[in-house]
Each structure stands twice: as C-alpha cells, then as structure tokens.
Amino acid sequence: MKPIPYGRQNITQTDIDAVVEVLKSDYLTQGPSIEQFEINFANYIGAKYAVVVSNGTAALHLAALSLNVKEGDKVITTPITFVASANCVRYCGGEVVFADIDPKTYCLDLKKVEELLKSAPKGTYKGIIPVDFAGFAVDMEAFRNLADKYNCWIIEDACHAPGGFFNDSQSTNQKCGNGIFAEMTVFSFHPVKHIACGEGGMITTNNEKLYKKLLQLRTHGITKDPDLLIKNHGGWYYEMQELGYNYRLTDIQAALGMSQLQRADEGLKRRKEIAETYSKAFKNKPFIKGQSGLIEGHAYHLYIIEVENRKELYEHLRANNIYVQIHYYPVHLMPYYKQFGWKNGNMPNSEKYYDNCISLPMYPTLTQEEQEFVIQKINQFYE
Numbered sequence: 001m002k003p004i005p006y007g008r009q010n011i012t013q014t015d016i017d018a019v020v021e022v023l024k025s026d027y028l029t030q031g032p033s034i035e036q037f038e039i040n041f042a043n044y045i046g047a048k049y050a051v052v053v054s055n056g057t058a059a060l061h062l063a064a065l066s067l068n069v070k071e072g073d074k075v076i077t078t079p080i081t082f083v084a085s086a087n088c089v090r091y092c093g094g095e096v097v098f099a100d101i102d103p104k105t106y107c108l109d110l111k112k113v114e115e116l117l118k119s120a121p122k123g124t125y126k127g128i129i130p131v132d133f134a135g136f137a138v139d140m141e142a143f144r145n146l147a148d149k150y151n152c153w154i155i156e157d158a159c160h161a162p163g164g165f166f167n168d169s170q171s172t173n174q175k176c177g178n179g180i181f182a183e184m185t186v187f188s189f190h191p192v193k194h195i196a197c198g199e200g201g202m203i204t205t206n207n208e209k210l211y212k213k214l215l216q217l218r219t220h221g222i223t224k225d226p227d228l229l230i231k232n233h234g235g236w237y238y239e240m241q242e243l244g245y246n247y248r249l250t251d252i253q254a255a256l257g258m259s260q261l262q263r264a265d266e267g268l269k270r271r272k273e274i275a276e277t278y279s280k281a282f283k284n285k286p287f288i289k290g291q292s293g294l295i296e297g298h299a300y301h302l303y304i305i306e307v308e309n310r311k312e313l314y315e316h317l318r319a320n321n322i323y324v325q326i327h328y329y330p331v332h333l334m335p336y337y338k339q340f341g342w343k344n345g346n347m348p349n350s351e352k353y354y355d356n357c358i359s360l361p362m363y364p365t366l367t368q369e370e371q372e373f374v375i376q377k378i379n380q381f382y383e
C-alpha cells in the first residue's frame, strides 16, 4: 500500500488546462481571473463580496487590519486551531485572549466566551474569532447575538469549512461565510484544504466599506479609484492612502482555484461518505472516546477521533505508511504565547482533547480500499 496522507489535493486535467490557459494569456497577475474567482466564490458561498489574497494568513491579517485592531486591543479566540487564527491579532499589536472549547464540537465554547465578556467592563474585548474547526460550522447566529450585546466584531475563520453550514433559529441553512452573521469570513486554499491554489486565501463580507478597504490593503494601501483619490493628475495617477501590503494572488493560482471551485460540492459529498464510513466503523468501539461523527453541515476538512494510547496508535499507523496528524497542539501552550502568561491548566477541555485526538486520512480521492486499510490497522492496534 502506498503512503496514505491525512489530506491531499485533487488535480485533474481540467485544472491543468485552466492553468495553462492563463500561462498563455496576457496576465499572470492582476488580470481578469482574479475578479472572476472572487465573483464565483462569493456566489458559491452566498456573500456579497469576496477578496482573494495570497494565503489564509494574509486573509486573517487584512481582516484584523480592516477592523482597526491595534496595540492593546483584546480579541478572543480558540486554542484548538492553527496558530494563524491568533497571530493575526498579534500582527496588529493586539492581545490574544483564549477561551476554551466545547468538548463536543471541539470549537470555541459560546458559554466560555460569554463568561469572559461578562467578567470585564463593556468595551474591554473588541472582537471574537470563532473557528469552524475541522469543518464543523459554528452557530454564528448565537455568536452574533452575543457579540452585539458586547459591541464586538466577528471574524469567522472558515479555512476548514467552505461549503459547511449550520441551522439557524428559523431552521434555515446558513453557509459559513455568507456575510449575514460575521463582519468577515476567511478561507484558505492550501493544498490540504477543500479548494487548492497551492497558496491562496479569500475574505468574504457583505459590508461594502470593509470590502473596499480590503482591496486597498491587499495592494500596498494604493487606490486608483477616481471616487477615492484626493487629487487626480490623470490616467497614470494613484495614491497610497494607508500602509498596506502585497498580498495579491496570481492569475495562475486563481485559474486553478476557479477550476477547483467547480468541483467543490462533489468533493464535499465524497468527504461526507468517508465520514459516514468511519463513523459506522467506530460506532460502539470501546477504544473510541469521541469522534467527529456524522453531522449535517460539517465540511469534513478533518475526521478526528479521540483515543487512548494516542502516541502509540500514531506510531503504529505511521509504521504502516498511514500519515495521520494531530490537530492541534493548543495555541496557548506554544512557547510564543506562553510568554504572555498562558500555561498548562488554563484551558482544560482543549488540553484534554489534545492528549487524545488524531486526524485520520480524509480527502476526496481516498479510495475505499485505502480507507478500509486505515480502519483495519486501527482495529488491529486495539484488538
């Protein structure tokens, strides 16, 4: 059996043809594929605007900048995420405050966030960054209601969840990033994610002002929009009105992303099938302490189980060429964040989860035979 990774991209001839077409065209960057990808993605997610950037981390950074996060601003997020969800606050000089996860969803616990907000004078916390971890779509309506009570903004990190959705209080399916509940939602197009660009990211929003600000920040803080210029010397003239970055995506990557986007629902369907197979295989197994399970709006970027003897299982599977992963070592325990006083014991649910979690292979081209091999090797280890 050839090595089985935990996640991987799926590149078809159609994807290759789309990229080659751009390579033969006039624009490798700043061309028409950029806006087209943004329009297509916004339509897919159901948001008014989308801004494509060089990666998910850049998306988070620009989202935080556009909300004016600055020195000393306190922002709440989860420890069970990739470090970038927290780092975007630090890039702007803000302070990251972690709140623990709900052990059932592995995502930021609304009650813990409420406790934090309640415990300090109003205005202490500026924003919340919930993460749709592993693809579980967080109830963003509940977070919106809470955030409004405390004048907080929301950046939803949906890097794991394009196409994921939750059921709102009216039983309507609300897609992650549709712009209704969060000020902005960010996505990543890293190869292990649902849509691969190599590197790439997207921010969706329904707020026109934020949309325009994001566009400007993506390109050095420069604008050529005649409506925004302070002076206008002619067609060549542009102004740098604030300090921005070069966080642009190339048209080559956008072409790949657009082509991948067309198969996004197909990929989601396959991920669900894989989740269902795992779910059935591990039902009632005494060594499984918890699992992602089968959840309606889950986007299944990851399929996670919680087990005893996790390290030994990890080594057993690796020895069998099954490249499982651990997502994630809690961010508050990273050496960088420990310098701010965070320590073991601060986030008991996250720390307990970390001790037992393991992410199993989950990607659309995982074959039935490969998945059976994974399940067999896990059962073999415990039985």
Ligand SMILES: Cc1ncc(COP(=O)(O)O)c(C=O)c1O
Pocket: 055, 056, 057, 058, 081, 082, 084, 085, 131, 157, 159, 160, 187, 188, 189, 190, 199, 200, 201
């Ligand atoms: C939850 C989460 N947020 C943000 C990022 C950052 O995305 P990127 O790798 O595209 O910079 C990732 C990527 O791994 C992620 O998993």
